[in-house]
Amino acid sequence: MNSELQEKISEVIGLDLSDFHTYTYDGDSYWLGCEITQWLGLSNTTQAIKAKIKFPSFRMEYIPHVNENRRVHLLNLNGIIQVIKKNRNTRTRILQHKLDAAGF
Incomplete structure (x- = not known):
């Protein structure tokens, strides 16, 4: 995704x-x-x-300075949006409403 879209989504969710x-x-x-x-x-x-x-929104990679023993989860921008939309806690529900209002 392009940096303009990244900035817009970051602005909407405050991230x-x-x-x-x-x-x-x-x-x-x-x-x-x-x-x-x-x-x-x-x-x-x-x-x-x-x-x-699902892949390609997330991937597992071995990054030694993060975890020497196993691979870690990595999320792209679409993956971050999916995590927000598919999980349920107070913060994600607020962000879901913000994303929906912005058309994401």
Whole structure:
């Protein structure tokens, strides 16, 4: 997705993605799933992402400085939106309403 769309979505949900670690694979930007789910107030990254989000919106990669023992979840912008829409807590419900009002 282009940076203009990223800025619009970031503005709508109040998320500054520059505050998070960014990784690029195949020309797409991905953010650490654990950081995004923590920001959303979700306690279990695997449950919040893996059972609900499909590739290519998320991917698993081995990043040694994040976790030496196993692969970590990475989300692209579409994956972040899906995590918000498919999880239920107070923060995600508020963000769901904001995304719906903005047409996402």
